[in-house]
Amino acid sequence: MAEKRLMYGNHALVEGIIYAGCRFFAGYPITPQNEVPEYMSIRMNEVGGVFLQTESEIAAINMLFGAGAAGVRATTSSSSPGISLMQEGISYIAGADIPVLVINIVRGGPGLGNIAPAQSDYYQATKGGGHGDYFTITLAPNSAQELFEFPKLAFELAEKYRNPALILADGLLGQMMEPVEFTFEPIDPGKLPEKDYALTGCRGRPRRVVRSYDLRPGKLEELNWKRYKKYQEIIKNEQRYETFNDKDAGLIIIAYGTCARVASAAMKMARDKNLKVGLLRPITLWPFPKDKVAQLSERIKDFLVVEMNCGQMIDDVRMATQFRSRIHFLGRPGGGVPTPPEVLKKIEEIMGGGR
Amino acid sequence: MKLIFGRPAGLTDVKQRYCPGCGHGIVHRLVAELLVELNIRERAVGIAPVGCSVFADEYFNCDMIQPPHGRGPAVATGIKRARPDCILFSYQGDGDLAAIGTAETVHAAARNENITLIFINNAIYGMTGGQLAPTTLPGMRSTTSVQGRDIVKQGYPIKVCELLAGLDGPYYLVRCAVNTPKNIIRTKKALKTAFQNQINNKGFSLVEILSMCPTGWGMTPVQAKKWIGEVMSKYYPLGEFRNLAKEEK
Ligand SMILES: Cc1ncc(C[n+]2csc(CCOP(=O)(O)OP(=O)(O)O)c2C)c(N)n1
Ligand code: SF4
Ligand SMILES: [Mg+2]
Numbered sequence: 001m002a003e004k005r006l007m008y009g010n011h012a013l014v015e016g017i018i019y020a021g022c023r024f025f026a027g028y029p030i031t032p033q034n035e036v037p038e039y040m041s042i043r044m045n046e047v048g049g050v051f052l053q054t055e056s057e058i059a060a061i062n063m064l065f066g067a068g069a070a071g072v073r074a075t076t077s078s079s080s081p082g083i084s085l086m087q088e089g090i091s092y093i094a095g096a097d098i099p100v101l102v103i104n105i106v107r108g109g110p111g112l113g114n115i116a117p118a119q120s121d122y123y124q125a126t127k128g129g130g131h132g133d134y135f136t137i138t139l140a141p142n143s144a145q146e147l148f149e150f151p152k153l154a155f156e157l158a159e160k161y162r163n164p165a166l167i168l169a170d171g172l173l174g175q176m177m178e179p180v181e182f183t184f185e186p187i188d189p190g191k192l193p194e195k196d197y198a199l200t201g202c203r204g205r206p207r208r209v210v211r212s213y214d215l216r217p218g219k220l221e222e223l224n225w226k227r228y229k230k231y232q233e234i235i236k237n238e239q240r241y242e243t244f245n246d247k248d249a250g251l252i253i254i255a256y257g258t259c260a261r262v263a264s265a266a267m268k269m270a271r272d273k274n275l276k277v278g279l280l281r282p283i284t285l286w287p288f289p290k291d292k293v294a295q296l297s298e299r300i301k302d303f304l305v306v307e308m309n310c311g312q313m314i315d316d317v318r319m320a321t322q323f324r325s326r327i328h329f330l331g332r333p334g335g336g337v338p339t340p341p342e343v344l345k346k347i348e349e350i351m352g353g354g355r
Numbered sequence: 356m357k358l359i360f361g362r363p364a365g366l367t368d369v370k371q372r373y374c375p376g377c378g379h380g381i382v383h384r385l386v387a388e389l390l391v392e393l394n395i396r397e398r399a400v401g402i403a404p405v406g407c408s409v410f411a412d413e414y415f416n417c418d419m420i421q422p423p424h425g426r427g428p429a430v431a432t433g434i435k436r437a438r439p440d441c442i443l444f445s446y447q448g449d450g451d452l453a454a455i456g457t458a459e460t461v462h463a464a465a466r467n468e469n470i471t472l473i474f475i476n477n478a479i480y481g482m483t484g485g486q487l488a489p490t491t492l493p494g495m496r497s498t499t500s501v502q503g504r505d506i507v508k509q510g511y512p513i514k515v516c517e518l519l520a521g522l523d524g525p526y527y528l529v530r531c532a533v534n535t536p537k538n539i540i541r542t543k544k545a546l547k548t549a550f551q552n553q554i555n556n557k558g559f560s561l562v563e564i565l566s567m568c569p570t571g572w573g574m575t576p577v578q579a580k581k582w583i584g585e586v587m588s589k590y591y592p593l594g595e596f597r598n599l600a601k602e603e604k
Contacts, residue, residue: 024437050436054429055462062426062459066433069420070400070441074433092423199418199434201441203397209412211403211421 003182009144010035010174013077013103013167014043016148020155021187022073022101023049026063028056028082031115032171033105036077057082061089061102068093068100069210071198073155073189077103079171080121081112083129090164091130095212097197097227099158101151102136103167105174108335116335117170117258122312125168126286133224135231137165137238138285140256144178152184161234162197168285170308172258172337240283241292245271249278251351252296254317255306256282258337263306266343273344275351285313293320302350304328306338365390369413376576378566379408381533382475383415385543386444390417393550395442400434402427406448407481425456428463431470442553443470449490450480453513457489460515460561465524467558471549474515474563478587479571489513492590496573516563516596526558528597532565534583538593548600557600565591 007015014036017025025044027037037053044051050067054060060076067074078086083104093100106121108114125138137157139150150167158165199208214220245267246252255263260281270277280296282289297303303325305314310333318327330346332338362368365387373380390396396417403411405424412419418441422430427445435443452460452474463470479497480486487497487504490512494503504512516528527549531542542564549560565587567579574582 024433026433052432052436055458058426059429059432059459059462062422062429063433063436065422065426066420066430066435067437068433069430070434070437072437074437088423089426096420199400199420199441200438201398201400202418207416207418209419209421211412211419213409213421 004179005182006177007144007180008035008174009147009176009178011039012144012180013147013151013174014039016151017075017101018043018047019148019182019184019186020073020152021189021192022075022151022155023047023189024067024072024074025050025076026052026054026060026074027076027078028054028060030079030082032107033077033079033103033174035174036103036105057085058089061086061093064100065089065093065098068098069096069199071195071200073101073192075101075103075151077105079105079107080109080118083121083124087130090136091132091134092212093164094134094136095132096210097162098164098210099155099162100164101154101158101167102164103169106168106170114335115171117172117337118308118333118335119170119257119259120309120312120333121168122285122307122309125166126288126316134227135286137161137163137234139165139167140283140285141167141169141173142257142260142281143173144176144180147173148180149183152187157238161230163230168257170258235287238284239287239289239291241289242281242283243292244279246278246280246296248276249300250276251302251304251347252278252280252300253304253306253343254280254282254293254313256285256313259306259308262338262340263343265340266347269340269344270347275347277347288316288320290316290320293317294322297321297325300325302326302328304330304346304350306330306343308337309333363387363391365396365416366414367416371414372410373407374570376567376569376579377407378477378533378564378568379475381539382473382542382564382566383411385539385546386446386473387415389543389547389550390415393547393554395550395554398440399442399444402431402443402445404447404451406451408446408448408475409482411446425451425454426459427451427456428459428468428470428472432463432468435468435470442550444473445470446473447475448481449474449476449478449488453489453515461519461522464519464559464561465522467524467526469553469556469558471553472561473546474561475566476515476563476591477566477568477571479568481568481571485571492587512590514591516561519561520596524559525561525597526599527552527560529595530563530565530591530593532583532588532593534565534567534580552600
């Protein structure tokens with residue numbers, strides 16, 4: 001049986017990054033994710049990896065561009081304002097088709113906002129984020145276990161499609177202590193396959209160039225269409241989600257991350273009152289599990305979207321349901337976290353008490 | 356027979372798109388020659404900036420990467436730390452290195468990162484059409500200082516070597532020029548030292564090169580060379596600002 005340890009979410013995340021065979025981390029301190037670089041600095045030292053505390057998030061993402069282009073697994077971690085600073089770099093990385101892992105422990109915004117948990121960077125994470133036509137694969141863990149497991153998954157997807165990947169979490173998940181099962185053997189970075197784009201010096205092969213620009217007439221358009229096809233492939237193959245109690249449900253809550261945990265508790269309370277409530281938890285935010293939502297919407301009249309923002313994922317839900325169902329919303333922006341009774345109240349408003 | 360004026364193997368066959376009399380082409384040639392002479396072409400990863408020399412990624416015959424404006428030193432750091440056997444050179448203009456990328460430059464120097472920065476100071480934003488650069492001289496005209504740089508409103512230029520010499524980190528800081536054959540030979544020697552420092556794991560080297568931009572300066576190539584000798588190198592004195600190799604002896 002795999003080893004089990006009681007851990008903070010943030011520490012589980014660090015172990016997951018090390019276990020995924022990543023030996024390169026660059027980042028700049030920001031609350032609420034400081035435990036990540038702090039613990040990472042110790043762990044990278046132990047495993048002989050690279051840890052860089054940078055002068056800014058701009059430097060961090062560009063160091064990742066370099067390390068990713070050199071063919072190694074590279075990670076940065078930050079929170080909302082820092083992720084905003086990284087957007088130009090992420091756009092270049094996407095434009096050069098380089099896999100890297102970016103972690104956003106989202107906090108309340110806009111601006112300096114606050115350091116409370118939030119989901120207000122959903123648009124930024126799932127609609128591109130920086131300039132140009134691109135998307136980033138976005139995973140939304142909701143437990144310390146998934147914080148441990150998702151870095152590996154994120155690297156696998158990033159490398160399969162040669163695209164940056166994001167893990168979108170919040171401070172609540174990071175601060176929580178939970179048992180974590182070490183479900184896979186640590187990956188030896190030396191045993192990962194060589195990358196055919198990696199900048200390593202051109203001994204014995206033609207030189208390689210990593211870039212995002214192409215000024216030849218029509219060529220950049222071609223390249224964007226090629227990347228568009230890649231994105232269509234990702235959308236087709238990689239929609240991930242979990243459903244609970246959806247078979248007999250009259251109402252389905254859609255929520256991810258911390259909100260999914262809150263929603264799950266509310267669902268149980270509702271079931272105790274004989275209200276037939278189900279839950280769909282998106283695991284990939286991009287690609288959004290639109291096929292499942294579309295399928296459910298053929299039968300489900302009411303969806304309740306719960307988010308820690310003013311309503312961002314709700315747009316993707318509306319689109320997926322093609323407006324066939326009624327979409328209800330419970331949101332808490334600015335660092336507010338909805339409570340299970342709050343969600344239950346909303347459920348009762350929609351379904352009427354005890355049906 | 357030795358080929359004296361052919362294209363060095365450190366350059367590709369791609370035709371370079373610089374204006375007549377531009378300093379970029381001269382420096383490209385020097386770097387390319389050194390890639391071969393020091394036998395580092397197959398270990399090298401070069402970084403092309405955003406600026407007139409963005410196409411350096413087509414010109415240098417080695418692995419190349421093209422990062423965002425000013426971030427060359429950060430990208431070089433990432434590659435060097437991931438692949439310590441590679442020889443990293445980041446080729447940058449003054450806007451790239453001393454305006455938008457100042458932080459990355461200063462911090463790479465402070466970390467004594469084992470990389471080589473090649474800094475083309477032409478006192479102007481060549482690529483975007485001749486706007487004021489962080490290195491534009493007081494009184495010098497640009498398209499955003501048509502009356503000449505007004506130090507009251509636009510501040511003073513940044514002297515990069517002098518600035519970095521205030522840090523403990525950097526190993527080698529030198530300012531050269533490519534306006535005369537003698538200065539070109541000196542520039543090559545400085546670039547060679549900078550690469551050798553990296554090969555010997557000594558750390559951060561920056562070679563600043565005063566370089567002609569006849570187009571941005573509104574001069575003929577001949578006038579531009581003369582201006583470096585008579586005006587620009589007076590404001591930016593040539594020479595070494597840091598050479599820790601000498602102190603180690
Ligand atoms: C983020 C960003 N801001 C602005 C630009 C526009 N831009 C391109 S080149 C350049 C100036 C380059 O000047 P310099 O670094 O001195 O190089 P030169 O062309 O003189 O060799 C600017 C401002 C850009 N590409 N990216
Ligand atoms: S504008 Fe200036 S720096 Fe750019 S190619 Fe022409 S001469 Fe060279
Ligand atoms: Mg310039």
